[in-house]
Amino acid sequence: MGDEAPASSFSFKQRRLLTKRGCWLGRTVRRWCQVERDELVYYASKEATVPRGRVALTECALGREHDQFEAWPKAQAPISKTLQLARPGKSPILISGTSSEEMASFAAYILNHKKKQSQPRAEALPDLPASPTMPEIPPIGPQFMPYVRSREPETTLARIASRASEWSAPVPEELTDRTDTSPASSSSTSKVRQSQASVFHEVVHGLGPKLAYRKAMELMWNYDLEAACVLLGPWRSSVLWHAAAYAECSLLRTILTGRKSDAIATLELIKAAELLRDSSASLSHDIFTAEILLMRSLLQVMLGQRLRALYNLRQSWYAYYRLEQLLENDSDLRACTRDVDCVMTYEDLRGRVLFGLGFFYMATSLIPSSLVPLIRLAGFVMHRQRGKVYLFECVERALGTRSAPAAILLAMYHLDLEPDMKHAGNILIASLGRQPENALLHWAGSLLAWRNTFMAQAVSITSKALWCCGEELGEKAVYLRYELGMFHFIAMEWPKAHEHFSCVYNSVNSDKVFFPYRSLVTTQLAAVAFSMGENEQGERLCKECAAMQDWSTLLKLESDFARILQIFLRRRQWRRLLAFEVMYFLRQFPKVPGHMLLALKESVRKATKPVDEDAEWLPERENDNDSCIVEMASALTIQVVICFYLGDAEAAMVFIPDLSQLCPRLPGWATYLSAHGLYWCGRILALTGRDVDAQACFQQAKSYKKYPFNISVKISKVGAWAGFEGVMMHAVLLSMR
Incomplete structure (x- = not known):
C-alpha cells in the first residue's frame, strides 16, 4: 500500500525541459512542462503564463515499452534522468528531469493513471459527476429583500470572458519562436482576426492526408474555417473523410449566418461526400453515415423541409443506436484506428459515437408528453440520464472535436432544465481552454451570462464570439448580431442597438435567412428608432408590419407584436415607451441586473414627465x-x-x-x-x-x-x-x- 500512494498524485517542483519534434517542419522544439491533473502542459519558457499545448497522459505510453512507435534519434537517446513518452501517430516526447528518482515517480504515476482508466465499468449507468464544491447560488428573481447577489457567478463568467485573452490560436510550433507573444499581440487586442490560411498554403502538400485532416479539424472548431478548407482542399474530391470535413466547415458557417443559400451549398457538399463512400461495410463508414444524416436533418430544418428532416433524424438515430455496443467493448474502435486509411484517433471515434447517442437520448427525453407516443412509435428511445452520462464523458475526457458541441448541449441543459450555473460554467471554461476561439462556445457563454443577469460579461463574450468569426463571417453572423443588439437595447444604448438591429434587418429582408421571428426584428428596430427620435423610420417600420395582411400565418409572438405596433402607429402619443413595453413583453426584466433596472425605471419616468x-x-x-x-x-x-x-x-x-x-x-x-x-x-x-x-x-x-x-x-x-x-x-x- 505504501508504494501506491506516491503514484496517486504527482507534480514537478518546477517546470522541466521537454523536447519534441514539430509536426509541420520536423524541427526540434524545446518547451518547459509541468503536470496539471491528468495533463502534461508545456510552455514556451519557464516564466511563460500562456500554455503552448497540452498532452493527455492517458494517450501516452512509456517509449521503451512500445517499440512500434517511432524511435527517438540515437543522439538524443534517453538516459537515467530522462523519460520518453510515445503517442500514437505523433512524434515522441522527451522529458529531462533532475534525478532518476523523479522520472521513476513520474513513470509510476502515468502507469497508475492508465491502469485506473482501463478498469472495466459497472453495468449500471453512473450518475453524472458533480461539479466542484462551491458556494450555493441564491435563486434569481424577486425575493423582496435588500438587493444582494453572490459574486461567485460573476467570477465564473469573468473566467469565461477571459479565455480568449489567456489562449491564442494554435499555430505551427516551429513558427512560434518568431512570433511576438507579448500581451499586445494577443487575440483579445487584435482588431481583426487573421486566418492562418496563408501559412498552411505553403506546407499543406507536405503534411499528408492524415495529418492535414487532424489539423484541419482542430482549426475548424477554432473557427478558422478558411485555413481548414486550405488543408482539406487537396483531398476533398478523393478522400471520404476530407470531403465530409469540408462539408462540416460549411455547416459551421451556416449555423452562424442562417442563410438558406449556405444551407443548400452545404447539402451539395454532403452529396459529393456520399459519392466517395464505397460499398464495403466498415465501422468508420457507419459513423460517417450517422453523422451525415444528422447534419442533413439540421440543414433541412433550416430550409423548412420538416418531414424530410424528421425522416433523416430517425435514420441517424438508428445508425447511432447500432453503434452503442461499441462503447462497452471498444476493441473494434481501436482496431479501426490501426487501419492505414483511418484518419481519426480512437478518442475522436469514441467521441463521435458518444455525442450522437447523448444528443438523441437527451433531446428525445425533452419532448412534450403529448408527443411521446409518436416518438416511441418512430423508434426513438428516451433516456435523459444516459444521454447526460454520454455527453459528459465526451466533454470530460476531451474526446475529439465533438467535445465542443457536447459541452454546449450540457451547458444549455444545466442553464434551464436542471439549473446548475457552476457546473455549466465549468464545462464551458474547460472547453474554451481546449478550443479558445470557438465562436459557438463563446455564444453559449454569453447566454449563460445573460440568463444570470450579468449583462457586461454577456456583451464582452458575444463580442469575442464575433471576433472569432473573422471580419467576413462576423458581418453575416445574424444571430450573434441580434443578440448583441438585444444587449445594447436593454442597456438603452440606442445607437449601438440600431446598428446591430439594422444589420440583422437588412440580412433577413435582403437574403433568405432562417430567422424564426422576422417581424420581431422589425418591432425592436422601430422601438429603437422612436427612442432615438427618428419617428419617420419608426412609422415606416410599423406600416411594414401592417402590410402583413394574414397574421394567422405568423407565430403568436409575432402577431401580438404586430397588433401592438398598429396601436402605437395610430393611437399612441408617447412612442418612446414602445421600447420598454417590448422589453416587458419579451420578459427581459428578470435577466437585468439591479443597477440597470433602476436606470430603466428612471428613463420611463422621464419619458412620461409631461404627463x-x-x-x-x-x-x-x-x-x-x-x-x-x-x-x-x-x-x-x-x-x-x-x-x-x-x-x-x-x-x-x-x-x-x-x-x-x-x-x-x-x-x-x-x-x-x-x-x-x-x-x-x-x-x-x-x-x-x-x-x-x-x-x-x-x-x-x-x-x-x-x-x-x-x-x-x-x-x-x-x-x-x-x-x-x-x-x-x-x-x-x-x-x-
Whole structure:
C-alpha cells in the first residue's frame, strides 16, 4: 500500500525541459512542462503564463515499452534522468528531469493513471459527476429583500470572458519562436482576426492526408474555417473523410449566418461526400453515415423541409443506436484506428459515437408528453440520464472535436432544465481552454451570462464570439448580431442597438435567412428608432408590419407584436415607451441586473414627465384625453414591474393607487394595458398582505378577454393561489385567537 500512494498524485517542483519534434517542419522544439491533473502542459519558457499545448497522459505510453512507435534519434537517446513518452501517430516526447528518482515517480504515476482508466465499468449507468464544491447560488428573481447577489457567478463568467485573452490560436510550433507573444499581440487586442490560411498554403502538400485532416479539424472548431478548407482542399474530391470535413466547415458557417443559400451549398457538399463512400461495410463508414444524416436533418430544418428532416433524424438515430455496443467493448474502435486509411484517433471515434447517442437520448427525453407516443412509435428511445452520462464523458475526457458541441448541449441543459450555473460554467471554461476561439462556445457563454443577469460579461463574450468569426463571417453572423443588439437595447444604448438591429434587418429582408421571428426584428428596430427620435423610420417600420395582411400565418409572438405596433402607429402619443413595453413583453426584466433596472425605471419616468406633471386631474375629469391616460397607465405598469424585480414592494405600492384607478378607464384599444396593469396591482397587493384588494384586481383583470399578449390563464392561476394563501392565513389567525 505504501508504494501506491506516491503514484496517486504527482507534480514537478518546477517546470522541466521537454523536447519534441514539430509536426509541420520536423524541427526540434524545446518547451518547459509541468503536470496539471491528468495533463502534461508545456510552455514556451519557464516564466511563460500562456500554455503552448497540452498532452493527455492517458494517450501516452512509456517509449521503451512500445517499440512500434517511432524511435527517438540515437543522439538524443534517453538516459537515467530522462523519460520518453510515445503517442500514437505523433512524434515522441522527451522529458529531462533532475534525478532518476523523479522520472521513476513520474513513470509510476502515468502507469497508475492508465491502469485506473482501463478498469472495466459497472453495468449500471453512473450518475453524472458533480461539479466542484462551491458556494450555493441564491435563486434569481424577486425575493423582496435588500438587493444582494453572490459574486461567485460573476467570477465564473469573468473566467469565461477571459479565455480568449489567456489562449491564442494554435499555430505551427516551429513558427512560434518568431512570433511576438507579448500581451499586445494577443487575440483579445487584435482588431481583426487573421486566418492562418496563408501559412498552411505553403506546407499543406507536405503534411499528408492524415495529418492535414487532424489539423484541419482542430482549426475548424477554432473557427478558422478558411485555413481548414486550405488543408482539406487537396483531398476533398478523393478522400471520404476530407470531403465530409469540408462539408462540416460549411455547416459551421451556416449555423452562424442562417442563410438558406449556405444551407443548400452545404447539402451539395454532403452529396459529393456520399459519392466517395464505397460499398464495403466498415465501422468508420457507419459513423460517417450517422453523422451525415444528422447534419442533413439540421440543414433541412433550416430550409423548412420538416418531414424530410424528421425522416433523416430517425435514420441517424438508428445508425447511432447500432453503434452503442461499441462503447462497452471498444476493441473494434481501436482496431479501426490501426487501419492505414483511418484518419481519426480512437478518442475522436469514441467521441463521435458518444455525442450522437447523448444528443438523441437527451433531446428525445425533452419532448412534450403529448408527443411521446409518436416518438416511441418512430423508434426513438428516451433516456435523459444516459444521454447526460454520454455527453459528459465526451466533454470530460476531451474526446475529439465533438467535445465542443457536447459541452454546449450540457451547458444549455444545466442553464434551464436542471439549473446548475457552476457546473455549466465549468464545462464551458474547460472547453474554451481546449478550443479558445470557438465562436459557438463563446455564444453559449454569453447566454449563460445573460440568463444570470450579468449583462457586461454577456456583451464582452458575444463580442469575442464575433471576433472569432473573422471580419467576413462576423458581418453575416445574424444571430450573434441580434443578440448583441438585444444587449445594447436593454442597456438603452440606442445607437449601438440600431446598428446591430439594422444589420440583422437588412440580412433577413435582403437574403433568405432562417430567422424564426422576422417581424420581431422589425418591432425592436422601430422601438429603437422612436427612442432615438427618428419617428419617420419608426412609422415606416410599423406600416411594414401592417402590410402583413394574414397574421394567422405568423407565430403568436409575432402577431401580438404586430397588433401592438398598429396601436402605437395610430393611437399612441408617447412612442418612446414602445421600447420598454417590448422589453416587458419579451420578459427581459428578470435577466437585468439591479443597477440597470433602476436606470430603466428612471428613463420611463422621464419619458412620461409631461404627463406626470398633469397627473392630478387624471382621476377627476370624466372626458380625459385617452392618449394621456394610456401613456400614464403604461408608464406606471412598467415601473411597478421593475420594482417587483428589484424586490421593492414598498416602492411599487406608491404607484398602485393611481394605476388601479386608471386601468378600468382605459379605452377599448388599450385593453392589453388594463389587463396587465391590474394583474400587477394584484401581485403587489397580495405580497403586502392586502388579499381582498388583490382578489378584486385579479377578478377585474380576468374580465378582459381579447387582447394581445393575453394572460387570462396566468391571472386565474395566480389569483387562485393568492386566494388560497389568504384563506390559510385567515385560518391561522382564527386558530391563534
